[in-house]
Structures are given as structure tokens and as C-alpha cells.
Amino acid sequence: MDSTTADTPITLHHRICPLCEACCGLTVQVQGRKVISIRGHDDDVFSAGYICPKGVALKDLHEDPDRLRTPMIKRNGRHVEATWEEAWAEIAQRLPAVQAAHGRDAVGLVAGNPSSHKIGLMLYLGRLIKALGSRNIFTAATLDQMPRHLSSGLLFGQWMSVPVPDIERCDFLLILGANPVVSNGSMWTVPNFKAKARALQARGGQMVVIDPRRTETAALADTHLFIRPGADVFLLLGMVHTLFAEGLVQLGRLAEWAQGLEQVREAVQPFTPEVVAPRCGIAADTVRGLARQLAQTPHASVYARIGTCTQHYGALNTWLVDLLNLLTGHLDEPGGAMFPKAAAFALNTSHLAATQPGQSLKGRGVALGRFSSRVSAAPEVMGELPIGCLAEEMETPGAGQIKALITVATNPVLSAPNGPRLSAALSQLDFMVSMDIYLNETTRHADVILPAPSPLEDLHYDVPYPQLSWRNHARYSAPVFGPAAEQAMDWETLLRLAAIASGEATTPATAAQLDDQLFAQDMQRRFGALAPAVLAATAGLRGPDRLLDVALRTGPYGDQFGQQPDGLTLAKVQASGPSGGIDLGPLQPRLPEMLMTPSGLIEMAPAALLADLPRALADLQQPTPELVIIGRRDARSNNSWMHNLPTLAKGPMRCTALVHPADAARLGLAEGALVRLSTRTSQGAQHIDAQVSLSSEMMPGVVSLPHGWGHDLPGTQLQLAAQRPGVNLNALLDENQRDPLSGTAVLSGLPVEMVAVEGAKTKVFTHF
Template identity: 25%
Template sequence: MKNEVKSTCCYCGVGCGVVIETEDGRITGVRGDPDHPANRGRLCTKGATLHLTADSTYRLRYPEKRAVRGGARQRLAWDAALDEAASRFAETIRTHGPDSVAFYISGQLMTEDYYVFNKLAKGLIGTNNVDTNSRLCMSSAVAGYKQTLGADAPPCSYEDIDQAKVILIAGANPAIAHPIIFRRIEDAKAANPELKIIVVDPRRSESAELADLHLAIQPGSDIALFNGLLHVLIAEGMVDLDYVEAHTTGFAALKEIVRNYSPAVVADLCGVPAADIVKAARWFGASKASLSMYCQGLNQSAHGTHNNAGIIHLHLATGQIGKPGAGPFSLTGQPNAMGGREVGGLANLLSAHRDLGNPEHRAEIAKLWGVPFVPAKPGKSAVDLFKSLKTGEIKAVWIACTNPAQSLPNQAAVREALQAAEYVVLQEAYGNTDTADYADLLLPASAWGEKQGTVTNSERRITRVRSAVLPPGEARHDWEIVVDFARRLGAKLEHAAADRLFPYADAEAIFNEHRETTRGRDLDITGLSYSQLEAQGPQQWPYPADATAGRTRLYEDGRFPTADGKARFVAIEHLPTAEATSLEFPISLVSGRMRDQWHGMSRTGTVPRLFNLEDEPLLALHPCDMRHRGLATGDLARVTNARGAMVVRIAERVGLKKGRAWMPMHWGNQFMNTAGSNAVTSDAIDPYSMQPELKHAAVQITRLDLPYPLAIVRRCESQAAALELIQQARAFLNKFPYATVGLYGRQTPLVVFRAATATAIDDAELLELDRLFGMDGEDGAILYNDASRKIAKKAIARDGRLLGVRLAGEALAQVWLKQAMAEDELDASLIRFALAPTDKPPVSIAPRNIVCKCADVSDVQIHAELAKGSSLPQLQDKLKCGTFCGSCLPDIKRMAAEHAPQQAAAA
């Protein structure tokens, strides 16, 4: 039986609506929800492939435990698993106190999940040791909004993009990280060619390609830039003094500071031309509607809070806030980081934007929850939480829906902390994450398509999420696991009110209680309910009981949620990055996102075609830095600093300045034999937000001479078979100085294994690898061996179809073999070329371009359908190209126009 259910995408904070298609209890497809105001039917490549992530190969299905850390996992019944967890936590709390336990949760949980985790820790146990991976991405945005505007409330809406006259994008790359927002920016630019776009980024990012002005500042010099822009605004009389006088405080003190930030001084600090600084300030100040958009480039800094304050100052000084097309707009990193912030999902917060340090706020929550008190002692934020595991101050930790053994900085220290912990519980949908290796108890949770509750996106819009299918095996919803555990823990601690604190029969009951905590607060949602969200669609907060609609933008009346109703300028000064480059570590390593991958790839890493843009870890360098180190594209290098090291392949990329390197943050031990960029990132934190400086690390990069390459490309008959093979291949990663394993492919999934060593791999090792990849037989084998050069190649073909290739000692052909095998383009007459010593394909293999990356449709496929006489609507209906994000439509229409005369002649 076919069915459709409306939900949301589970990736970035844009909050796109999706329609999940199911048949006989299985997810079979997904498309953008045309009625959802966040995306109006558009989806990016990740959202468009969500149905392909429903493969259950890596899913946790049943509770499991280990008798010995690192040992085999054994299946448990739920009652036994939760009783064990409750007993261990109760014993730890009785012996060492409430602060000896901690919870580390995730911006991908539902708001209802978040709420019960916070109530469990702060209400039942009596500890504020509950933090979230949002600490790694959004806590500086929270602190920046609070320091300046008085509350963690993004004042803008997506519709402001359409009305802006100037868009300042700083420390963000929405073309990659928030693609649907970027499509909207592109649309705004097309509709209004006079729209000025300024991009501030140390590298010339994909978003910078659309910019009218790119400011390639030095890493960490954001405050200097913003102070410099404010200097120009003041000097040229573009400050709205009436607004500043009526609606702000602290301007005079900041004005004195920015007197020292002339364009010449800032040009020296930031490494950009003084004339460009003046131009950017003039554009911003003269505009009637200036919108700023920012994300991790500002947040993931040891002075991230003041980075945020600096950009907000520009809006306050010019009165560019609370107006259509204007305001400081923090782009949320995760799908429900906003929802977590709403319920106090950080160690220093309480529900409904209350502060833990405020005694009145603690008393209000204690009264609402019916507990004697909420503890005053601040909880441990993410970095300190794991440091406390290592020292033993925290004995037991409960981790939910996140992977700190890959995502936190300074990975060696994090993994030592997890190993030192007395008890680790992992509540997770996937059993193959890096953190799973350290868990004593694993609890299977529901995942996208199975979950239910609410989420809040970047523009404060709450969406109702519904389950489309049941979770696999005995997996349960996150809130159900927490509530069941809380009741058991309460009984063991003889907490008489445990059942009363957690009476919930469903997620709606949790939402209703959360809703009541917001009454009278800046994010009041007492006018919302599940039924209303289902009937009227997603709504923005605030939405109090007497409202008929949510508020599109905030602070239109110039009043702010501060004691005097005025926004605040903060006295901020330029600070360098937490660690400076040096002779020993001369390169600034900057990390970021790839378009087609998400976080540690536990979900996106199961879809072959999401690797087609980049299927192995690559580190980008400036050509001068490459020449200085004797490196060329494709060479291997060792990246090191005092915290750790990684071995990675080098790629030359446009847009990088000398002395800077760039690498995606997604790669880790699931696909390579080191922890990736977080092996070397810094755990220095911002003093206000406690957010670590993940964006920058000083490193040394040296050429690694591993002259003996190995590449294996193996066709698999299904996605599940490919994932099983990858899981087995991971056991071989640490046998080589350099090794990666990954997916590739379109209709046919491939597993690609690459390695390199200093000396030739012996026959026994090759045989072991051949057995793993099902290439140890002689049936259909084609061999090439050159003992003098230590080259050993093998291909396996059956029925005229190439199944696998192993290239040892010389592996150039793997460059083109991936496409040829994925497209089934090597017929029997061409299979002999599989062992050719060249990175160029045979002439008979035509090059092709993937036009629609969302639906994975090539120009060859489109031309073939158009040649049959298909119209554009018929083409879209059959191939689905141009029906997701829409960025490929101009190319498709151009191709259709080329075929139009032929179609007319045929008619």
C-alpha cells in the first residue's frame, strides 16, 4: 500500500519540508513539499537522496552491551538494558554525587526529545551536566544575540532575502552548507541585478562566485573587519544617530574603540585592500535594506561571541534591523539546534531562553516542573565535559544522536576521555559510528522517516514532524527511551516524584508542557498546538495564545528583551586566532563542509552517488605552498601539529591564498585511517559561548613518499552489499600508512579502496585483499604482473561485465575506471583496458556531465529523452531532473531548446 507523509529534512537548519513516499511500510521516495514556506518544494542533493539513506545495513536494531570495553557486543532485552543503565547511574550518583554523570545530546533530536533530556538531568538528577553538539556550531550565535539584542532570537525571515538591497555573507558558505537558501539568494539577484552581495571568507568559496565583492580576510580577523566597517560608517555619516540614541546603549564606548580601526589599519590586519573595506561599508550603509547572513566561520572561534557582536553592531548603528530585507541572520547549522536552544539544551540554559545563572529563572522552572530547586552550579560544556571524563570528575556519560569521537576537536584527547570513562551509554540509530567503539551499552533509536515531534529552523519556524514508517527491529523514539530510563532511575534513587515528572504517553504531551514554559517569554508559543501545526502548516514564533499568526521579523518597534528595552553595543577588540602560525607550523588549516555530505557521514555515507563529487579525503593547498613542499595534485602528505596527525591526498584548489589549507570536516575513521581534520583542530574555547575554535588550526604539511600505490574497485549488486563490504574493508585501513575506503556510483554501487606503502605489498597481503573483495578466484580473471617493477594487476569479468579491478604498484586507471564501471560502459571488447597504465579512458568511452546532481541525471540521459520527443514536463516527470533545487533548470531548458527544431521537423 502506497502512502505519503509530510515531514522535514534532517540535515541543515534551513528546515526544508519533504513529502516521504512509502509502500508496504518501506520508504521508497522523497520530494520537496511545495507547501512548506522554507523551501517551496526545493531540495538539495542531500535532501533529494534521503530515501536512499533508509537502508538498514548499519542500523542498531536491538539494545546491545559489551562485557569488556572494545569487545564483542551482545544483544539485550530493553528491560535488562535500561535496568542496567539505571543501576549504574544510580550507583554513581549515590557514591559521587549528581555532577558525576553527564548527558551529551544533539541538534538532530526533536524538541520533545531535547526537553525530556533536560528535565531528566536538571529536574530529576539535579545536575546541569547536559550539553549538546550545538555547542560546536551555534553557541557563539546564541551568546552574540544575547549580549547585543538581549535574547537568542534571530530577528529575520527567509523572505528578507527577497527584499534585501545588500546581502553580507560572513563566515558562511550557503552554496554548500545551506543550498536552498543560496538558491533563494540567486533568485533575488536575478530578480534585482542591483542587489549587492558581499562575501567574507578566507577562501574564495562557491558562494563567493556570486559575490560582487569578496573579502578574503585572514583567518580570525573578523572583529577587525567589522570594527573597520563601523569606522567608515561613522566617518562618512552613515550611522542612524536617532536610532542609536533611542534604541541602544554603549555606542560611545565602542565608537572610541573603532577610531583606531581605520581602513589602512584593518587592511593590514585582515589582508584585504583598504578600498574594498570602504566599498563594503558604503554599500552596507547606503542601502535601505542590508541583510547579513553568517554561520560557523564566525561561530567556531575562540572569540566567536564577539565576532557575532561585531556584525550585529553594523545593523544597530545603521538602524538596519526590524525592517523588511534587513537584520543580522544567523544560519543554524543543524535541523533542530534552534529547538534545543528553546528548551535549554545547553549546560548554561533553561527552558524558554532562561539563564541558569539567574535565580528567578531557576525558581520559575522549578515551580513549573514541581521540583524543590534547579541546581545553580553551571554544567560542563562539551569540551570541558569530555576533559572531565578523562580526569574522572565525570564517571558516566550518556551520548545521544551524535558522534563526539569524530566531531569534537583534538580527537586524541577525546578518545582518551571516552576510554577512561567508567560507563558510556550510546543512544543512536547507527551502530558503526566511531563513538560506538567506546560504548558499554548501545540503545537503538529511531531515525529520519521514523521520528515524530517538532523542529524549529533558522527563521524560528516550527514544523510538525510525523512518522512515515516504523523503526527497524526494537528501535524506539528518543523521548521514549529517556522517559523509560528516567522512571527506572527515579525508582532506584527513591525519588518519589519520578513518575509525576515523566507522565508522558506521547510526544504531544511533552510539547504541551514545553509550550507552557514559554508563556510570557520572548518565544511564547502558547498559541500553538499539534493540531494547529497540522492544519495550518509550519509557524514562526513568537505565537502567543492571543495571536492569529507568528511574527515574521522581530524588533520592528525598536524594543529589545533587555532590562531597559534597548539593544547593547559591546566593546570589542581584534583578537588573533587561538594559535598563530609559526616556523614549525606555518599553514592555517581551515575546515568546512562538502555539498553532498553531512557531519560524520553516518547517514549520507551510505549513498554511493553522494560520493561522486568527491570520493576520498582531499586537502587543498595554494600552488606556491605545494611547490615549496615538492607536492603535486594527487601526492600524499602528512599534516601534523602537537595534537595529532593525518595522512591525506593533496589537491590544488582555486580560491586559496598562500599559507592556507582547506579540508572538509566530514572525513574520519569510517573512511580513512586517521581521525581526519579533527585530529589536529584546537579545543581552545570562547570564554562566553564555550564554543571551540574548530575553524582554524596551525599545522605543518610535508610530502610523504609512499611510492607503492594500491587501488581496488569492486562492483556490488546492491547498496546493502556495498555497505557490508565497506564495513569489512575498514578492518584493513590501519594496515597501511595511507588508506581510504568509500563508495562511488550511480545505478551500480562501487566500493573503492585506496592505499599506499613505502614498499611493495607481498603476495599474502594481496591474496587477503582479493579474498575480501571477492577477487581471489581465477574464473574470468585477467592478470598482468611485472615482477621487476613489483606491479601486480588483476581484473575479474563475467558474462562480458567487469566486476572488479585490483591495481597494485601502478594504479592510474582507477581514475576513469570508477565512472566506466558505474555506468557499465566497458563491454567485453574494452575490458582489457581495465589494466592499462593510464589515467585516461579509452576513446570509445564518452565523457558525460551530471546536469542534475539532485536526481543524478546526466546530459547523455537528458539528450536521449529529448531525442525521443519528450517535452520538458515529460522529461522532468520521467527523470526527475530539475524538480528538486532547480539550479539545473537553465541547462535543461537550453538542451531542450537545442532539440526543439528536430522535434518540430519530426512533427
């Protein structure tokens, strides 16, 4: 119960925003348990006061009456509030029964991208996955980023060795299929990208954006080029071809640390600019000009993201971007594409500590296809299967059929292709458990929902994003509020689930006891005879704090448990919180020390990627569709649940179909017209109805509709979102359309038919 009064003192807290990859520093003004205001933290060493509307919306999220605060159990088809012990008893009774009857693979798990912003989920989800012992693991990575991990793994030997533009020193930035003005980076953590791009231009640099929509980033660029959706691979191949044909290849100091150059040269020979130009919609001379400018600018970088990943050639696209940076001498060089050095949790920084400067230590590299999905035989990547396979794995009888499912911070009914099929499959499960803050389009199928704490009730340290950041840093946020009564922390919930999944007693030890046991075992395996000293040094810590302290102390800037007295510890990072964290400096060259490939070299020509090029060559002969559909991102709509927050939901309706005026005239469409968008998929014809918004920012022949909408399904508890539900773009998409190498869903560039809905009247878009 809130006992705040007018006399309650107002306090100021410093936080890291957990709502997108920008990870901006915030100052939160609080009175009792009420949030008074949220602003950017001017002294934050990473974001320097920048804030977007999502940061302000943390207040809405904390106070949202729809946010779940107690467990929910489905009784007679309806969700009712329950105690934690009732929820645990339900899970303990039903989950092991499924495992006993059908085997370990009968329980699947799906995790969403909000998991990456919560340290408890990031550090403890692996314990649940290990306890389940199931091959049926799925995450949002195969909806947006798996091609990036695949290329990093094959070329550099580690999934998270991701090069990002060194924008502080870059003089030419080429961007494909990304909109960092809106996203503030994606697989590139760069708050206030707009200011950094303007600074690049102010010092005489140039930014070129290639996208089928004149996005907010394209509007800022010096040059914007339209490209036919799905044709990025041909543009990139034409550019690589040009580098070889015109003698522009210059590996520089990395020449002795790379192999496969001649294989790449031979592989790209068929893809001349003249051959690829008609398919891209970009002239051959322009293709050559881009390659020349990239090669001839001393400090330059190529950056590509979701638009290039969520298509048939996602893996090839990402590989070719890496090749362009490498072949022009811009990989791992100031002003080019560089590798951040995270203070904690990055495997390639742990590896670095075991090497000598200037030397490469051979690693195990990465393995692909260690197992495959049961129905479609889709190969695993990073230990997970394509999320497009989830529905068929639940529907298809036989050994290994998914009979029970655990979902963690995810809403695949709206975010994955063919949500209606997935929803129907979820309704047939024997048992389903969800960890989530909302009763949404996916969790409405759950038998038990376990709520998470408000972000303001939890500590925060970004686990993945310092590995992707524009500048090296270390920042920590303490909880603003204590947890609500009985509310379990994410790590505690995962440990209890893991105990049940591993077959322990129906009333397992407390989460703290489980954590102590597992931590002691891990430290013994890792440190051997030194484990007692590590346990003693961390004796006052529990949960993620304890793991973070060990990771910081053993990281590249750490105190190594006293061996480097000036090094980082959790206490030192915590103490820096009010001053905005610890700045660890600009990006620095890291090759060859961080290479973890079996050869100890950059593997420029992985066999799997070379073998996929004939598919692209054959595709050049295929006709281009008359009209295709793409998604788009809005600064206020990173995830579907954000449509339920007043600060983000206000303003014009955003779920509209952007159509070029020429296409609208051809089809007889006016502003606000209702159109039927139809596709033909492996599951039959699909259609949705959406309102048209005319926009010259669209490339003719391309229509754009944002993802994550469709809040009109029964049984949900998203009252504000339901007032303007929008339509679900992903209902049009085919879950069997995937990049064959990474398993990533094809969400962009698919053919679509668009016709006016007869008898429908045009409509003025409403505002909240």
C-alpha cells in the same frame, strides 16, 4: 516483518526533512513499509519544492542495515544485542552506583546537533539534565554556534533572539565565513538559498562574500574577497571604525532603544582600516568601501557564521556583525537583519504576549559564568561547559571527576578537537550510556547503546528552526511508519533515563505515566487555577504532541485556549500538513517589544566584549603564520554518520586537502600526492596524512580539509563509511584553544606544517 506485496497500495506522505537546518518539505511515496521515492513538496509553504541530496537519503537512513534497531550491551569487550528490559536493568544497576559513590557531578552528558532536529529530544532532554543535577553538561554548541547565542543574550536579553537576513527584500548582502549555497543557512534557515540570492541579484542587488576559500557561495557572489583565516575581527573592527569616522552611523528608530553608542565609538578608535588591513589581507580602501556600501544601501544586511565563530575571536566577531547591522540602520528593518516570530517554543515570543505594542518590558537578561569547569576554570555559557574541556574532566582525579557519561546523538571523537585524547578518556570511564542510531567512533565506548527510531517512524515539528527562519511558518509531520516492535520513542527513553538518574526505583513507572505526572505539575506551575482546563483540553494527547499543542495555543498566533478562536492549535497545523503547512508571513519588525535585557534596551557595549578588545589589539602585533588550516562543508556531509548512506557517499572522495597551486609548487606537491599535516598543540605534536587536491579556489597560504572523517577505528559498525575512511581533521586541533568568552573551540586558522610523505605515490581519487 515486512509483508509488502505487489498488491500493497502505494501511499503519499508529507514530511519535513530532519537532516539539516534547511527543513525542506518532502513528499514520501511508500508501499507498505518500503520507501519508493522521496521528492521535494511543491506546495510546501516554506521550501516550495526544493530538495537537496540529504532529503533523498532519508530512504537510505531508514533502510541502513547498520542502523541500530535493538539496544546493545557491551559484554567481554564486544557489543551484543539485548532487550530493552536488559538494557534498563544494566543502566539501573550501574548509573546510580556511580552517583552514590562519586556525587552528581560524576555523571556528564554530551548532546549533538541531530538533537535539534528531533522534537522528542529537544523537549525532553532538559528533564534528563535536571534529573542528573550535574554541572558537567556539554553540547555541540561550543563546536559551532555559541558566539551567536552569547551576542544575542548580551545585546537583546535572550539566547535565541537571533537576527537573520530578510533576503526577500535585501539589496546588499555581505557574507563572512558562511557557505549558505551548501548549508542552506546555518543559524539561518533558508532552503534554496541559491535561488533567493539570484533573485536578489536580478532585482539589482549585490552579494559580497568574504572567505579564505572561493566557496560555492562565493562563486555565485558579485564580489569575493579573500581574508586571512582568523582575521575577521580586524576587518569588522575596521568597518565599524569607518562608520564612526565618516559620520555614517544611523540608528534610526532604534536610537531610543539602544545604549552604549559612545562606549563603542571609543573602543574601536585604535582599529583604523590602515591598521587592520595588513592583518586581514584586505586593502584599507576596500574596508572603507564595504562600510560605505553597507551604510548607503537602504536594504542591506551582514551575515556571518561558522568560519567567524570557530576561531579565537568568535564572540567579538558575532557582536561586531550585530553592531554593523544596528549602526547602519538595518537591524529589525525590512531587507535588513530581522527577528523571526516563531509560532511555538520561542521565549521571546512568549515575552511579547505580555507587553504592549511599542513598549519594552525589562527582563532578567542572561547570566554568564555562574560556575566554571573543574580543571581549566572555563566559565559556563547557557548552562553548559566547553566541549574542549570534556577529556580533562574525565582524566583528572578529584571531586567532581566525570566517571560516567551519557551521550545523545553525538560523535565527539570525530567532531571535537583532539579526538584521540577524548577517545582514550572515554575508554577509562566506569560507565557510559549512548542514545544513538549507530555504533560509531564514540558509541563504541558505551556500555549500553539505546537506539532511536527512524525519522520516518517519528512525528516532526521543528523546535529551534522557526526561530531562525527566513519566513514565519508552522508545519507538522506525522510519522510515516509506526515504530518497530519494542522501539521506544526518544521522549520515552529520556524519561526512563531521567527516572533512574533522579533516584527512583530501578523499575520506574512507564514513560506515559511519568509524562502525565510531569505535565500536570508543569501546567499547575504555569497556569495555576486554569491548569485543570488545560489538562482537559489536551486530554487526548501525549508526549511531544501535548507540549506542542500547548506551545502553539499560547504562542503569538495561538488560540489562547479559545480566547482567540481563529488562532493556531495543533489540530489546525496538523490539518494543514498535506497543503504544505501554514504560512505566517514575511518577517516583521519586532523591537522593542521582544527585548529582555535588564535595562529594556539593546545593550550595544557589554562589558565582557569591550574587555576582550585589548586582546585583539595586542594580536595585531603578532606575525602571521606561513600556512594555516581551515575546514569546509559539503552538501552531502553535514554529520559524520552521513558518510554511511549510499546516496550521500557516492561520487568523488571528498576528504581531500585543498591546496593552492602556488603552495603546491613551493612544496613540490602534485595532484593526488600524500602529505603529512602537522600541528603543535598543548598536548604535543599531532599529525595526519591526507591526499592533496590542487585548487585555485583556495587563498594562498591556506589549506582546507573537511571535518567528520576518520572512519578507520576498530569496534565501529559503519560498513560503507569504513571503505573510504578519510582522515580526522580534528585530530590536529588543540582542545585547549578556545574563544575565552563563549568557550567555542578554535577549529579554523591554526598554523599547520605540510610536507610530502616520502615514498608515497600520487593517487587517483576514487568514486563510489
